[in-house]
Amino acid sequence: MAANIVTGLDLGAHSIKCVVLSHTGKLPKLVSLGSVASPQPGLASDGDIDLEAVGTSVEQLLTSLKAPTDAVVISLPESKIFTRVVTDLPFLTDEELASAIKYSAEEFVPLPVDQVNLYWQVIDRQKQTNKTQVFVVASPKIVVNKYLKALGKIQLKPWAMETDLVAAARALVGSNELVPTTMVIQMGASSTDFAVISKGVILITRSIATGGIALTRAIAQYLNFEILQAEEYKKVYGLIEDQLEGKIYQAIKPLVDVLISESSRVIQAFQAKNSDNPIKRVVLAGSGAKLPGLVGYFANSIGLEVQEADPWDGIEKDPSLVTKLASEAPSYTVAVGLALRNE
Ligand SMILES: Nc1ncnc2c1ncn2[C@@H]1O[C@H](COP(=O)(O)OP(=O)(O)OP(=O)(O)O)[C@@H](O)[C@H]1O
Ligand SMILES: [Mg+2]
Known part of the structure; x- marks a missing residue:
């Protein structure tokens, strides 16, 4: 059954992101969006109190956005x-x-x-x-029951449940058969996920436990920084080699190279079965995609066209929001994909 307004809710390890889209016009239209830090340990725990804390944060976010709750889509x-x-x-x-x-x-x-x-x-x-x-x-x-339990604490019953990569694929590729074969790399806090999508269909997926948290920890260790300080340095200097005598670059390069090798493995595995269907572009999503220098580093290492995700393409939005949306674009990929589901 179709819904007129859908609320996409991405329950990430680092933050909970919400996007509300209306489906009554020609194009889906942005109604509201926002995020809140995920309580810790949150969904990594099985404890009742921790799950309740997740429920409470979700409730605060939905209330502040006046997000309708009759069609909420979440992802695992x-x-x-x-x-x-x-x-x-x-x-x-x-x-x-x-x-x-x-x-x-x-x-x-x-x-x-x-x-x-x-x-x-x-x-x-x-x-x-x-x-x-x-x-x-x-x-x-x-796992499903844990998510249902956390949301059950606020009497919220999801309308649909899918996976992070299914949502990301919908947001970045959609069902348009003309979009060239694409690899989506979604770098979150706790993991990085890979998918190859061809003619609107996911043909391979992979997930590894190296995400933004690992990069921050590497900086903290290498430079003997507190975690908060390491997090700030990561966001400012990233993979820019000529900043800070290349120290941040050196601290995180080995981990980014893990992502590069995994990407190469996924490309090889895909190509072995689909030799007549080359991957034409790579899209970096998740907040980790905002790491300065990451797009260029990927492009040089894997020799394909690489771009930062823009899930807002094809969505009608208030012109005054465009700049803010651009700077936050990769972070909302999953939430946009979830809200784009309308049946
Ligand atoms: N400008 C930036 N540069 C580099 N990394 C960033 C930037 N902004 C956020 N991050 C990192 O992105 C990570 C959070 O990404 P995201 O919000 O996609 O994760 P999540 O969805 O909460 O987690 P997960 O998908 O692993 O459950 C954090 O590790 C954070 O440090
Ligand atoms: Mg995520």
């Missing part, structure tokens, strides 16, 4: 779920597919299948070639 972090593009299935009906996917999930989900919720999207199904290709998401019930 990539690091907590399992996704796979299953390619080895014959032509199957919807009913046959449901049981085939349960069977396939046993291969890539390291949990008993009855402990996960399975969701799938058919990528391709052809009688002639006798092939079905499906994108499958397996979300551990224990």
Whole structure:
């Protein structure tokens, strides 16, 4: 069922971001947006008090934005779920597919299948070639229930739930088949997630536990700084080599190189299966994408066109907001993608 106004709620490790979009006009229209720091340890904990603190922060944010709560879409972090593009299935009906996917999930989900919720999207199904290709998401019930519990503390029941990369793909690529094959790299606080999207469909995903927090810690250690000070230096100097005798650059370069090698691995894995479909561009999302010098560093290292994410493209917004939106653009990628879902 379609909704006129959708509230996207991105419950990140570092901050909770919210975007409200109206879907009544020709283009989706920005109604409001905002963010609040995530309480710690928040959703990293299983404790009742910690989950309640998350609920309270969400409530404060939604109230301050006057965000409607009848259609709230949330996402689960990539690091907590399992996704796979299953390619080895014959032509199957919807009913046959449901049981085939349960069977396939046993291969890539390291949990008993009855402990996960399975969701799938058919990528391709052809009688002639006798092939079905499906994108499958397996979300551990224990993780889903934790998110529901935190929101249940404020009597909020999400309208839909998806994953960070599904939302980011919708915001940055959408279903436009003409957009060239794209790799999205989403650098958050606790992890960095990778996805390759072709013709509006995710064909590969990966998540590694190196994110913005790791960069800050590396600076703190290298320069013997307090965490807060390291965080500020990171945001100001980033990967700019000729600043501060290159010290910040040297502190974080080994970790950024971990992201580069993972990107290369994802590109190779994708290309091995899709040799006729080259990746044409890389989009950096998440607040970590704002690291000074990151776009250039990536472009030099992987030899592809690299750009910072702009999830606001294609969304109608008040002209007075445009500058603020630009500086915060990559941070709101997931929240925009969630609010773009309208069925
Ligand atoms: N200008 C900047 N330069 C570099 N890093 C930045 C900048 N602004 C924010 N960050 C970093 O981005 C990280 C937060 O990113 P983001 O808000 O996307 O994470 P999150 O969604 O809360 O976390 P996660 O996705 O891991 O759950 C923090 O580590 C922060 O230091
Ligand atoms: Mg995030």
